[in-house]
Amino acid sequence: MILTKKAKNKPEVVALIMAGGHGERFWPKSRASRPKQFLSLCGGKTMLQQTVERIDPLVPPERVFIATGRNYVSLCTEQLPGVPPENIIAEPLSRDTAACIGLAALDIEKRYPHAVMLVLPADHILSDVPAYLAKLEKAVSVAFSGLNIVTLGIKPDRPETGYGYIQQGELVSRDERTEVYRVKAFKEKPDLPKAEEFLAKGGYLWNSGIFIWRVDTIKKLIARYMPMLHMHLETIRAAAGTEEEQDVLNREFALLRKISIDYGVLEKAKDVYVIPGEFGWDDVGNWLSLRRTRPCDESGNVVSCRHVGIDTKNCIIEGGEKLLVTAGLNDVVIVVTEDVVLACTKEKAGRMKDIINVLKEKNLISYL
Amino acid sequence: MILTKKAKNKPEVVALIMAGGHGERFWPKSRASRPKQFLSLCGGKTMLQQTVERIDPLVPPERVFIATGRNYVSLCTEQLPGVPPENIIAEPLSRDTAACIGLAALDIEKRYPHAVMLVLPADHILSDVPAYLAKLEKAVSVAFSGLNIVTLGIKPDRPETGYGYIQQGELVSRDERTEVYRVKAFKEKPDLPKAEEFLAKGGYLWNSGIFIWRVDTIKKLIARYMPMLHMHLETIRAAAGTEEEQDVLNREFALLRKISIDYGVLEKAKDVYVIPGEFGWDDVGNWLSLRRTRPCDESGNVVSCRHVGIDTKNCIIEGGEKLLVTAGLNDVVIVVTEDVVLACTKEKAGRMKDIINVLKEKNLISYL
Numbered sequence: 150m151i152l153t154k155k156a157k158n159k160p161e162v163v164a165l166i167m168a169g170g171h172g173e174r175f176w177p178k179s180r181a182s183r184p185k186q187f188l189s190l191c192g193g194k195t196m197l198q199q200t201v202e203r204i205d206p207l208v209p210p211e212r213v214f215i216a217t218g219r220n221y222v223s224l225c226t227e228q229l230p231g232v233p234p235e236n237i238i239a240e241p242l243s244r245d246t247a248a249c250i251g252l253a254a255l256d257i258e259k260r261y262p263h264a265v266m267l268v269l270p271a272d273h274i275l276s277d278v279p280a281y282l283a284k285l286e287k288a289v290s291v292a293f294s295g296l297n298i299v300t301l302g303i304k305p306d307r308p309e310t311g312y313g314y315i316q317q318g319e320l321v322s323r324d325e326r327t328e329v330y331r332v333k334a335f336k337e338k339p340d341l342p343k344a345e346e347f348l349a350k351g352g353y354l355w356n357s358g359i360f361i362w363r364v365d366t367i368k369k370l371i372a373r374y375m376p377m378l379h380m381h382l383e384t385i386r387a388a389a390g391t392e393e394e395q396d397v398l399n400r401e402f403a404l405l406r407k408i409s410i411d412y413g414v415l416e417k418a419k420d421v422y423v424i425p426g427e428f429g430w431d432d433v434g435n436w437l438s439l440r441r442t443r444p445c446d447e448s449g450n451v452v453s454c455r456h457v458g459i460d461t462k463n464c465i466i467e468g469g470e471k472l473l474v475t476a477g478l479n480d481v482v483i484v485v486t487e488d489v490v491l492a493c494t495k496e497k498a499g500r501m502k503d504i505i506n507v508l509k510e511k512n513l514i515s516y517l
Numbered sequence: 518m519i520l521t522k523k524a525k526n527k528p529e530v531v532a533l534i535m536a537g538g539h540g541e542r543f544w545p546k547s548r549a550s551r552p553k554q555f556l557s558l559c560g561g562k563t564m565l566q567q568t569v570e571r572i573d574p575l576v577p578p579e580r581v582f583i584a585t586g587r588n589y590v591s592l593c594t595e596q597l598p599g600v601p602p603e604n605i606i607a608e609p610l611s612r613d614t615a616a617c618i619g620l621a622a623l624d625i626e627k628r629y630p631h632a633v634m635l636v637l638p639a640d641h642i643l644s645d646v647p648a649y650l651a652k653l654e655k656a657v658s659v660a661f662s663g664l665n666i667v668t669l670g671i672k673p674d675r676p677e678t679g680y681g682y683i684q685q686g687e688l689v690s691r692d693e694r695t696e697v698y699r700v701k702a703f704k705e706k707p708d709l710p711k712a713e714e715f716l717a718k719g720g721y722l723w724n725s726g727i728f729i730w731r732v733d734t735i736k737k738l739i740a741r742y743m744p745m746l747h748m749h750l751e752t753i754r755a756a757a758g759t760e761e762e763q764d765v766l767n768r769e770f771a772l773l774r775k776i777s778i779d780y781g782v783l784e785k786a787k788d789v790y791v792i793p794g795e796f797g798w799d800d801v802g803n804w805l806s807l808r809r810t811r812p813c814d815e816s817g818n819v820v821s822c823r824h825v826g827i828d829t830k831n832c833i834i835e836g837g838e839k840l841l842v843t844a845g846l847n848d849v850v851i852v853v854t855e856d857v858v859l860a861c862t863k864e865k866a867g868r869m870k871d872i873i874n875v876l877k878e879k880n881l882i883s884y885l
Contacts, residue, residue: 177842457875457876457879457881459861459865459871459872459875460865468858470856471853471854471855471856471857471858472856472857472858472881472884473857473858473860474545474857474858474859474860474861474872474876475859475860475861476859476860476861476862476865476866476871476872477861477862477864477865478849478860478861478862481846481860483858483860485839485858486839487839488838488839488840489839489840489841489842490836490839490840490841490842490851490853490858491842491843491844492841492842492843492844492846492849492851492860493827493842493843493844493845493846494844494845494846496845497827497828497844497845498844503827503844504827504842507825507827508825508842511825513825513840516840
């Protein structure tokens with residue numbers, strides 16, 4: 150491994166975990182007050198806790214930063230007692246990943262100006278942690294060695310239309326466990342024929358949203374490709390430590406456009422690399438995805454409560470304390486929480502935003 | 518009216534309300550510990566309370582008798598404070614309507630040997646009470662005038678396969694409000710083509726389970742057509758007031774066969790009359806029947822809780838305190854109780870016994 154061979158040049162590694170999502174797609178289990186990353190949808194610990202634990206061999210909690218919405222700061226400190234409270238970065242508003250990363254980089258560079266930064270979504274799962282850590286270690290060494298952006302790409306096993314894709318370019322490095330490719334192109338979420346073509350052709354990976362770069366690299370690249378964002382960030386930095394710090398932050402953030410780091414930087418940058426992996430990754434995107442990440446019963450039902458199913462097939466049954474009895478249902482999602490029962494087709498569950506919008510129209514905000 | 522004209526011959530009228538049903542078809546709202554007749558499925562009062570109230574102009578509560586299972590005696594006294602506790606007749610076991618009526622007749626004849634007895638199911642509803650009472654009054658006068666059995670028959674408005682039918686014979690009496698026919702034949706629950714034939718032909722009525730006779734008449738007819746039942750009832754009567762009363766009752770009841778009064782007496786008796794009526798009667802047989810007895814929303818859903826339906830049609834939604842959200846569902850029944858959520862197709866809800874049996878097999882008795 151490069152990292153152990155070159156111990157004296159070993160980079161300092163920090164992690165930025167992006168935990169600002171609203172998680173509407175798991176309504177009613179996820180609520181505005183407790184989005185998906187703060188829930189344990191797969192296993193005992195919450196997804197945020199799992200994300201932090203999983204990288205512990207590479208990044209101890211003292212060097213973990215969390216970017217999240219202001220409302221969620223207390224959930225973060227509660228769920229992550231090992232992460233110093235000053236490492237929790239509260240965004241005044243959701244302004245997509247470029248702003249989130251730019252703001253976090255201001256904080257991180259003060260204490261770790263030469264560190265390599267792992268940028269990790271807080272609400273994904275993966276089952277093969279050793280493989281994941283090995284890829285990350287490789288990514289760190291690539292990121293450390295230049296003005297490079299590194300991403301982890303997931304080898305697709307189905308023509309998924311819900312993810313963006315990364316087209317691999319030339320192979321630039323290989324060892325027994327890891328290959329590094331140049332990124333040829335980023336592809337938006339495809340339609341099904343396109344996704345099937347990607348899968349058939351090969352050389353296309355899912356964009357995992359996991360990025361690795363030096364903190365000074367991303368600062369430079371934001372300055373180069375997103376000068377407006379850079380300007381606002383500089384204003385925020387200039388006010389840091391003054392009485393106006395919060396006012397300036399609020400004002401500047403409100404002026405930002407919602408742009409993803411993929412669109413704002415990655416698609417424009419020159420030295421972008423991808424490391425393919427397959428470590429049981431899943432973005433746990435909505436109720437339907439539990440079919441992939443949890444065991445099914447013999448009728449294809451994913452069940453997390455006391456349940457009796459009679460002629461019940463391929464359903465998602467997420468109950469609470471009550472006995473849940475189903476009969477004659479196929480492809481239905483049923484979720485019972487303290488104050489809501491949701492019963493809908495899988496198709497509707499895949500478009501939860503529509504359901505949320507109806508509830509908003511009916512002014513049932515307290516249930517969101 | 519015959520009754521008012523012949524005031525000096527005015528019969529004493531008592532009512533026997535049969536409230537022994539287990540009400541499995543409304544599971545999980547109806548439970549073994551609280552069957553349908555003790556619930557308010559349609560309106561504020563329970564069905565039993567409504568049954569008693571409805572006949573009040575004809576039969577005051579002091580002359581109302583309730584036949585029920587031993588476990589339900591306290592529910593009856595609780596729900597019917599006006600009915601004297603000694604009028605509640607506890608059957609040791611369910612032995613169908615002939616045994617129930619025979620046992621009740623023993624009690625009733627002691628105090629009202631010449632009374633006319635209305636026999637009424639506790640778990641039906643009807644909306645036109647004045648019409649119902651007018652038919653009952655006429656039935657009382659017919660029953661009083663001889664060794665007659667009188668039934669109320671409901672004019673069918675659909676080819677229902679869930680009810681028995683009564684074929685009308687010759688018209689024997691008519692006034693401006695009421696016609697009395699001889700019964701030509703009782704017909705078992707028909708299949709759909711047969712039911713359609715009945716409806717098309719006319720002259721067929723639904724058997725409402727409402728019977729009217731003098732107490733001495735039914736005693737004589739049981740003695741004639743059901744000599745075994747008569748013998749057991751005589752043994753029970755002989756033990757009444759002795760120390761062995763309960764033991765004898767238990768023992769004799771256990772020896773009885775389950776036979777309905779329709780099969781045991783009505784189909785064999787000679788002077789059986791039917792009075793046709795249409796007073797918004799419904800037997801509220803199962804969840805599906807609520808479609809007929811409760812208002813629907815514009816999508817055909819019957820809803821009794823806070824509900825948001827998105828592309829939801831012809832569903833039965835019986836919730837509790839929780840918000841119930843449905844999307845993309847047709848012809849589904851959802852019932853939420855304190856400890857159970859049931860979600861099933863209407864087809865399955867129409868065969869609740871199958872669901873109950875599965876729960877029994879799985880030893881989930883406490884939920885029944």
